[in-house]
Amino acid sequence: MNIPNKCPSCSGRVIVTELCCDDCKTSIKGNFKLPELACMEDGDDRFLKVFLSARGNIKEVERCLGISYPTVKSRLEALLGKLGLSQLDSEVKRRRSEIVEKLDKGGLSAKEAIKMLRELEG
Numbered sequence: 001m002n003i004p005n006k007c008p009s010c011s012g013r014v015i016v017t018e019l020c021c022d023d024c025k026t027s028i029k030g031n032f033k034l035p036e037l038a039c040m041e042d043g044d045d046r047f048l049k050v051f052l053s054a055r056g057n058i059k060e061v062e063r064c065l066g067i068s069y070p071t072v073k074s075r076l077e078a079l080l081g082k083l084g085l086s087q088l089d090s091e092v093k094r095r096r097s098e099i100v101e102k103l104d105k106g107g108l109s110a111k112e113a114i115k116m117l118r119e120l121e122g
Contacts, residue, residue: 003038036083044082047075095120 007014016032040048047065054060061072080086096117103113 003034005034005038040082044075044079048079051076092120 005014006012014034016034017029019028019032020026037048047061050064051061054064058069058072058076061067062069065072067075077086099108099113099116099120102108103110108116
Protein backbone atom coordinates (compact mmCIF):
# COMPACT_ATOMS: atom_id res chain seq x y z
CA MET A 1 0.00 0.00 0.00
CA ASN A 2 1.32 3.40 -0.95
CA ILE A 3 0.54 6.08 1.63
CA PRO A 4 0.82 9.61 0.25
CA ASN A 5 3.51 11.43 2.21
CA LYS A 6 3.39 14.81 0.46
CA CYS A 7 0.53 17.18 -0.20
CA PRO A 8 -0.52 16.93 -3.87
CA SER A 9 -1.18 20.67 -3.89
CA CYS A 10 1.93 22.19 -2.29
CA SER A 11 4.25 19.19 -1.63
CA GLY A 12 4.14 19.91 2.10
CA ARG A 13 4.40 17.21 4.74
CA VAL A 14 1.16 15.37 5.46
CA ILE A 15 0.03 14.06 8.83
CA VAL A 16 -2.50 11.41 9.77
CA THR A 17 -5.47 12.94 11.60
CA GLU A 18 -7.65 9.91 12.23
CA LEU A 19 -7.17 6.22 12.90
CA CYS A 20 -10.04 3.75 12.85
CA CYS A 21 -10.21 0.15 14.11
CA ASP A 22 -11.21 -2.16 11.27
CA ASP A 23 -13.05 -4.49 13.69
CA CYS A 24 -15.01 -2.33 16.13
CA LYS A 25 -14.84 0.96 14.20
CA THR A 26 -13.45 2.88 17.19
CA SER A 27 -12.01 6.14 15.89
CA ILE A 28 -8.99 7.99 17.28
CA LYS A 29 -8.50 11.61 16.19
CA GLY A 30 -5.35 13.67 16.56
CA ASN A 31 -2.19 14.61 14.70
CA PHE A 32 0.05 11.62 14.07
CA LYS A 33 3.29 11.71 12.14
CA LEU A 34 3.86 9.05 9.51
CA PRO A 35 6.77 6.73 10.34
CA GLU A 36 10.00 7.61 8.52
CA LEU A 37 9.90 4.41 6.51
CA ALA A 38 6.36 5.19 5.33
CA CYS A 39 7.67 8.45 3.87
CA MET A 40 10.29 6.83 1.65
CA GLU A 41 10.19 7.39 -2.07
CA ASP A 42 9.48 4.32 -4.23
CA GLY A 43 13.10 3.98 -5.43
CA ASP A 44 14.45 4.15 -1.89
CA ASP A 45 11.85 1.66 -0.70
CA ARG A 46 12.86 -0.87 -3.36
CA PHE A 47 16.57 -0.31 -2.74
CA LEU A 48 16.14 -0.89 1.00
CA LYS A 49 14.16 -4.09 0.43
CA VAL A 50 16.82 -5.45 -1.92
CA PHE A 51 19.61 -4.39 0.46
CA LEU A 52 17.93 -6.12 3.40
CA SER A 53 17.09 -9.27 1.44
CA ALA A 54 20.75 -9.40 0.34
CA ARG A 55 21.68 -9.07 4.03
CA GLY A 56 23.82 -6.05 3.23
CA ASN A 57 25.91 -7.86 0.62
CA ILE A 58 26.73 -5.06 -1.80
CA LYS A 59 27.75 -7.44 -4.59
CA GLU A 60 24.31 -9.09 -4.36
CA VAL A 61 22.59 -5.68 -4.42
CA GLU A 62 24.64 -4.82 -7.54
CA ARG A 63 23.47 -8.02 -9.21
CA CYS A 64 19.80 -7.69 -8.22
CA LEU A 65 19.47 -4.04 -9.24
CA GLY A 66 21.90 -4.07 -12.15
CA ILE A 67 23.87 -1.11 -10.79
CA SER A 68 27.56 -0.59 -10.04
CA TYR A 69 29.29 -0.87 -6.67
CA PRO A 70 29.81 2.93 -6.40
CA THR A 71 26.12 3.47 -7.20
CA VAL A 72 25.08 1.03 -4.46
CA LYS A 73 27.37 2.81 -1.97
CA SER A 74 26.08 6.22 -3.06
CA ARG A 75 22.42 5.18 -2.77
CA LEU A 76 23.10 3.64 0.63
CA GLU A 77 24.79 6.82 1.88
CA ALA A 78 21.90 8.95 0.56
CA LEU A 79 19.33 6.68 2.22
CA LEU A 80 21.21 6.77 5.53
CA GLY A 81 21.20 10.55 5.32
CA LYS A 82 17.46 10.69 4.62
CA LEU A 83 16.79 8.46 7.63
CA GLY A 84 19.05 10.52 9.87
CA LEU A 85 21.53 7.68 10.31
CA SER A 86 24.60 9.19 8.66
CA GLN A 87 25.77 10.59 12.01
CA LEU A 88 26.05 7.00 13.28
CA ASP A 89 28.41 6.22 10.41
CA SER A 90 30.42 9.35 11.25
CA GLU A 91 30.68 8.21 14.87
CA VAL A 92 32.00 4.80 13.78
CA LYS A 93 34.61 6.47 11.55
CA ARG A 94 35.67 8.77 14.40
CA ARG A 95 35.97 5.85 16.82
CA ARG A 96 37.92 3.79 14.27
CA SER A 97 40.38 6.69 13.82
CA GLU A 98 40.84 6.93 17.59
CA ILE A 99 41.66 3.22 17.81
CA VAL A 100 44.19 3.42 14.95
CA GLU A 101 45.78 6.51 16.50
CA LYS A 102 46.15 4.75 19.89
CA LEU A 103 47.67 1.76 18.11
CA ASP A 104 50.10 4.01 16.25
CA LYS A 105 51.19 5.75 19.48
CA GLY A 106 51.69 2.43 21.27
CA GLY A 107 48.70 2.83 23.57
CA LEU A 108 47.17 -0.41 22.28
CA SER A 109 48.53 -3.72 21.16
CA ALA A 110 47.61 -4.97 17.70
CA LYS A 111 45.50 -7.69 19.32
CA GLU A 112 43.59 -5.14 21.42
CA ALA A 113 43.05 -2.88 18.41
CA ILE A 114 41.75 -5.75 16.30
CA LYS A 115 39.34 -6.76 19.06
CA MET A 116 38.07 -3.18 19.43
CA LEU A 117 37.67 -2.75 15.66
CA ARG A 118 35.73 -6.00 15.39
CA GLU A 119 33.43 -4.93 18.22
CA LEU A 120 32.94 -1.59 16.52
CA GLU A 121 31.86 -3.30 13.30
CA GLY A 122 29.51 -5.31 15.46
